[in-house]
Structure formats: structure tokens, C-alpha cells
Amino acid sequence: MNDVNLCDVKPYGDMLNDGLIQVSFTLPIEHSFAANKAAEKIAEKMGLVSPEVIHSKELTKGYSYFIIYAVCNHSINFDELKDQSFDIQYLDKTDIEDLIVQKIGRPLIVVGASTGTDTHSVGIDAMLNLKGFDGESGLEAYKGFLTYNLGSQVPNSVLIAKALEVKADAIMVSQTVTQQKLHIHNLTQLVDMLEAEGARDDVLLICGGSRVTNELAKELGYDAGFSRGCYPNHVATYIAREMAHKTESIEISSDMAVVGE
Amino acid sequence: MLLLDSVENIKKLLICGLAKNTGKTVALNSLLEESRRRSEVVGVTSIGRDGERFDVINSDIEKPCIYLCAGTLVATTLGLLKESGISHQLLKRTAYRTPMGVVVVARLLADGEVEVAGPNSAKEICKVGDDMLDMGVDRVLIDGAINRKAAASPMIADGIVLSTGAVLDTDLHEVVKETKNSVDKILVTEIADMRIKKIMEETPVNVAVKKNYDVIALNYLDSLMGEKSSITELVKKNSNIDYLLFKGALCEDLAKELLKVLRNRKLICVVRDSSKLFLGNQSLEWYAQQGLIIRVVYPTRLKAITVNPVAPGSHIFNSDKLLRMVREVISDVCVINVCDENYTSQISVL
Numbered sequence: 001m002n003d004v005n006l007c008d009v010k011p012y013g014d015m016l017n018d019g020l021i022q023v024s025f026t027l028p029i030e031h032s033f034a035a036n037k038a039a040e041k042i043a044e045k046m047g048l049v050s051p052e053v054i055h056s057k058e059l060t061k062g063y064s065y066f067i068i069y070a071v072c073n074h075s076i077n078f079d080e081l082k083d084q085s086f087d088i089q090y091l092d093k094t095d096i097e098d099l100i101v102q103k104i105g106r107p108l109i110v111v112g113a114s115t116g117t118d119t120h121s122v123g124i125d126a127m128l129n130l131k132g133f134d135g136e137s138g139l140e141a142y143k144g145f146l147t148y149n150l151g152s153q154v155p156n157s158v159l160i161a162k163a164l165e166v167k168a169d170a171i172m173v174s175q176t177v178t179q180q181k182l183h184i185h186n187l188t189q190l191v192d193m194l195e196a197e198g199a200r201d202d203v204l205l206i207c208g209g210s211r212v213t214n215e216l217a218k219e220l221g222y223d224a225g226f227s228r229g230c231y232p233n234h235v236a237t238y239i240a241r242e243m244a245h246k247t248e249s250i251e252i253s254s255d256m257a258v259v260g261e
Numbered sequence: 262m263l264l265l266d267s268v269e270n271i272k273k274l275l276i277c278g279l280a281k282n283t284g285k286t287v288a289l290n291s292l293l294e295e296s297r298r299r300s301e302v303v304g305v306t307s308i309g310r311d312g313e314r315f316d317v318i319n320s321d322i323e324k325p326c327i328y329l330c331a332g333t334l335v336a337t338t339l340g341l342l343k344e345s346g347i348s349h350q351l352l353k354r355t356a357y358r359t360p361m362g363v364v365v366v367a368r369l370l371a372d373g374e375v376e377v378a379g380p381n382s383a384k385e386i387c388k389v390g391d392d393m394l395d396m397g398v399d400r401v402l403i404d405g406a407i408n409r410k411a412a413a414s415p416m417i418a419d420g421i422v423l424s425t426g427a428v429l430d431t432d433l434h435e436v437v438k439e440t441k442n443s444v445d446k447i448l449v450t451e452i453a454d455m456r457i458k459k460i461m462e463e464t465p466v467n468v469a470v471k472k473n474y475d476v477i478a479l480n481y482l483d484s485l486m487g488e489k490s491s492i493t494e495l496v497k498k499n500s501n502i503d504y505l506l507f508k509g510a511l512c513e514d515l516a517k518e519l520l521k522v523l524r525n526r527k528l529i530c531v532v533r534d535s536s537k538l539f540l541g542n543q544s545l546e547w548y549a550q551q552g553l554i555i556r557v558v559y560p561t562r563l564k565a566i567t568v569n570p571v572a573p574g575s576h577i578f579n580s581d582k583l584l585r586m587v588r589e590v591i592s593d594v595c596v597i598n599v600c601d602e603n604y605t606s607q608i609s610v611l
Contacts, residue, residue: 155487155512155514156539157485157486157487157510157512157514157515157539158485158486158487160485161482161485161486164482164485165482188406188409189539191409191411192409192410192411192536192539193510193512193539195382195383195411195414195536196411196509196510196536196537196539197485197509197510198508198509200381200382200383200384200411201382201384201385218359218361218378219406220406220409221308221381221382221406221409222381223381245358249356
């Protein structure tokens with residue numbers, strides 16, 4: 001097997017470093033040979049080399065769909081990206097349960113909801129509910145978590161009230177609707193409201209959604225963001241690890257206080 | 262007047278924007294340049310993250326980096342400091358962990374561009390700012406993140422500079438209106454009644470205060486329950502309640518429920534400062550007209566407003582017209598376009 005140069009990673013088609021990719025898109029034009037040419041021109045403007053329409057079809061009158069093969073000569077330095085620690089080693093359910101028992105010694109309390117006007121609870125349900133997602137159980141199935149799923153269209157203030165009432169360790173917010181950047185306003189309001197209540201430092205704040213990235217989460221003042229491809233054990237690993245770290249820090253501070261006496 | 266002159270007595274200054282791409286970072290860079298020309302040493306940090314190369318929300322928009330000169334103190338993550346490639350002297354490794362790593366305070370030994378990602382919470386920002394002042398800087402500049410108003414609390418920053426701009430709306434009048442609305446919600450009137458101030462400072466919980474200054478403690482968390490809150494029923498049944506004092510947030514849901522029971526009577530809601538208000542798009546005047554008066558214990562010092570006439574990828578307003586219209590509706594605050602030729606020529610002669 002050829003060695004991949006991780007400093008110069010290109011798309012793979014038939015062989016290493018051939019840069020072959022497939023792209024597909026729709027153009028709002030009548031299907032024709034000229035339309036195929038137009039699609040290839042668009043692909044060239046994207047920086048793709050030798051684009052070739054290998055399939056095209058009329059979607060409906062005035063709209064055509066194209067599948068194109070082309071060569072992408074761009075590459076990225078994957079080694080550099082790995083160093084920025086995008087990925088963490090996710091634990092499975094058993095290891096997460098063990099971590100919580102050994103390092104924390106009590107169930108972690110998590111409150112979650114889809115907030116504002118967002119009616120989509122599929123994401124938060126997948127993370128929190130017993131059934132979980134794609135064979136992975138939600139946090140409700142863990143002995144190490146005590147979860148409260150408030151559902152959808154929950155006002156930020158109500159979510160915070162519940163979190164404060166049950167002394168939550170983590171708050172999970174799901175935002176699926178992103179039209180007019182509604183999710184940005186809603187997510188930042190939650191952070192500010194927690195600050196206003198003097199509770200920001202007491203809780204891990206996590207957001208999720210198909211358009212929510214970890215980068216965006218950091219920008220908005222959250223501790224972490226989870227997006228497509230995320231499973232309940234990913235979120236559980238994050239919460240358990242962070243709380244374990246917090247617990248250890250508190251223990252070290254307490255020990256130092258005793259020594260100081 | 263220069264932006265730096267408007268913030269003369271401010272030790273910890275927050276620069277915040279009403280939205281992304283209102284020119285907040287450009288305003289920050291202008292302050293940095295003015296400080297450099299006047300040989301003032303500054304400390305820089307951010308609540309969250311800024312100075313990143315491309316807009317996280319719209320990656321087509323290239324964002325200005327924060328350019329710092331040698332001698333500046335910066336509180337950012339160790340990883341970002343190393344990535345900047347600027348030689349530095351590490352002064353303190355804080356206990357504040359962010360999603361991007363641990364926050365450190367360093368003195369830059371050379372000029373350069375830095376991505377600044379400071380602590381995530383307002384309390385931590387306050388502490389880092391105090392640390393940098395103790396280390397001898399003349400002023401701390403806190404770069405605010407979008408829509409984040411927690412750091413605007415007078416408990417955190419002594420004063421703020423607000424950035425507004427064309428990005429708010431395609432209609433110039435709407436931009437001015439929205440700016441005025443936002444400024445009104447920042448410059449909330451201070452409560453004059455010293456007895457109310459004293460009660461606010463001495464009681465640890467939310468309370469209702471009667472005409473005779475008798476105090477009724479409110480149920481914990483009820484202020485956050487909106488239409489399910491028992492506060493509304495209490496106010497309805499007790500016409501002699503004149504004040505509600507909130508230690509935390511005053512939310513739109515509760516405010517609107519209170520309006521329903523006021524009926525020709527006035528009720529004064531007091532919060533610690535304007536960062537605790539979450540009243541939606543309605544103006545304070547709208548609430549006041551229906552009997553709900555909002556007051557603060559600690560007023561916010563808005564020192565200047567910067568305007569950006571450019572909405573990236575969309576439209577551009579005439580700068581002079583935008584400046585004039587904002588100054589017409591907001592008269593007590595310095596309003597500046599830091600990219601204006603007249604302004605930049607003032608800096609060049611410093």
C-alpha cells in the first residue's frame with residue numbers, strides 16, 4: 001500500500017494523488033448540450049481541471065442537474081490540522097460510566113432542549129433519549145447521567161430556570177433553524193442570560209445542530225459545539241472528561257488550602 | 262475628537278458590536294494605533310474569539326486581524342500566541358480554560374498580528390483585565406464578541422464603545438432606528454431612590470417592594486418562568502407594590518405578562534445594570550408607555566459609537582449622512598467613523 005503524504009493530501013479517485021472528484025449541482029437552465037457546457041464552465045471557475053459532465057438530466061422545466069468528474073489539484077496539510085486537536089479520543093459507554101464512577105462519584109446532571117421558536121427536537125432527542133441514534137444509546141441510558149429533556153420551543157429563560165433548579169452540570173441546546181441567523185441570536189442570548197444570573201461559570205454550555213460547528217460554538221461563548229456525524233457517546237465523553245477535570249482541579253485547590261493551613 | 266480621547270478615564274474598555282461586521286475590530290485597531298502614537302501601553306483580550314481570518318458565520322468575508330505593537334500585553338490562548346509567530350514574554354498562565362486552550366498573559370516583544378481568544382465568561386474577563394492593569398498597562402481593551410452583552414456590565418468594563426453599521430439593514434433610517442433603540446437599552450436611567458438601591462444591594466434574592474418600602478421575597482427562579490411566573494399574580498393582587506427588584510435577568514416574557522396586569526398603574530423594574538435586560542425588540546419607551554418603567558442601579562458608560570457605512574457583500578451608505586443621522590438621534594455620545602479620511606488624518610498627526 002502506498003504511503004500517504006499527510007502534508008500534501010489530495011482527493012483520491014483511482015489512484016493516490018490523482019485529485020479526481022465528483023461534484024453535482026443544478027443550474028436554472030433548460031437541459032441541452034449547451035447546458036452541459038455551462039456546467040463544465042462553472043466547474044472550471046471553481047478551480048477544477050478537465051471537468052466532464054458524465055450525467056445530466058432535466059429536473060423540471062428550466063432546471064437541469066449535472067454530475068461532473070474533474071480533477072482538483074488543491075491539497076491540504078493534514079498534519080497541521082491534526083495538531084490543532086480537532087478530534088478527541090471518544091470513549092464508549094462502558095468507559096464513560098467507569099470514568100464518571102471513578103473520577104466524579106455521582107451522576108452528572110444534564111438539561112437539554114431546542115430553544116426559541118425551533119420546533120426540531122430530533123437532534124436533542126437523539127443525544128438525550130434512551131433510544132439514542134443509530135444504535136448508540138442516548139445519555140438517558142447511562143447510569144452516570146441524570147437527564148432532563150425539555151423538548152422544543154423552550155424559551156431560554158425556562159431552560160436556565162430548570163438547569164438552576166436541578167443544579168445541572170451541563171446545558172445542551174439544539175438549534176436546527178438557521179434562517180436569518182435566528183440561531184445566532186438565540187444561542188448568544190442564552191449565554192448572556194446565564195451570565196446575568198451569575199451562573200455561567202457553574203455549568204458546561206454545549207450547543208448542537210446540523211449548521212452548528214465547534215468553531216461557531218467557541219465564537220458564541222459556548223464550551224463546545226457538536227454537529228452532523230455526532231453520536232451520544234461523543235457528547236457524553238466530552239461532558240464526563242470536562243467534569244472529571246473540574247473535579248480534579250477542585251480537589252487540588254482544596255488540598256492546597258489544607259496545606260496552607 | 263479622537264476615539265482615544267473619548268475613553269480618557271476608562272481603564273477597562275469593552276468594544277462591542279451590534280452585529281457582526283459593524284467594524285468593531287477596525288475600531289479596536291484604531292484605538293490601538295492611537296494608543297501607540299501616544300505611547301500608552303495597552304492590554305488586549307477578548308470575550309470569546311476575534312481576529313480570525315475569515316468570518317465563522319459567512320466564510321466569504323475576510324476579517325481584519327488585530328495588529329498589536331511591541332510592548333502590548335495580550336491575554337489569549339497559548340496555541341494562538343505561538344501560531345502568531347511573534348516573540349513574546351510569558352507573564353502568567355491563568356486557570357481559565359477555553360475550547361481553544363488555556364488563556365495566558367504575555368508581553369509582545371515585536372509587532373504583529375494576533376488572533377485573540379480570551380476567557381469565555383464575564384467574571385474571568387474582569388479578572389484578566391485586573392491582572393493586566395496590575396502588570397502596569399494604561400488601559401485594557403476588551404474585544405467583545407457578537408451580541409454578547411454580558412461583558413458590557415459596569416462590573417466588568419468601566420466603559421464601552423459600541424460599533425454599529427450598514428450591516429443592520431438596507432434602509433439607512435432602519436439602521437439609525439435600531440442603533441438608537443439599542444443605545445437606549447444600554448443607557449438605562451439610574452434609579453434615583455436611594456432606599457431602593459440599598460434594598461437591591463442588601464437583599465440576596467429578587468424582591469417586590471411596596472409603597473411603604475416593605476419587602477416581599479419572590480420565589481426563587483420565578484423571574485425566569487415567563488407566563489408561568491407567580492410574580493404576575495402577586496403584582497395583580499397587590500396594587501401597593503411599586504417596585505420589582507431583580508438580581509439577575511429581566512426577560513421579555515415576564516415583562517409582557519406584567520404589562521397585562523398593570524392597568525393604568527406604574528411599576529418600576531430595577532436590575533443591576535443594562536446587561537441584565539432581555540426585552541426583545543420593543544423599546545423601553547414602549548414598555549414605559551404601558552406602565553412598566555425600567556431602571557438600573559449601575560448605569561453603563563457608553564463613551565463612543567463607531568459607524569461602519571459598509572455592509573460587506575451588500576450595500577454602502579454615504580458615511581457623512583450616516584454619521585449625521587446617528588448624531589441627530591444620539592446627542593450625548595461621540596459618534597465616529599474611524600475609516601473616514603478626516604478622522605484618519607487626525608491620527609496621522611499624533
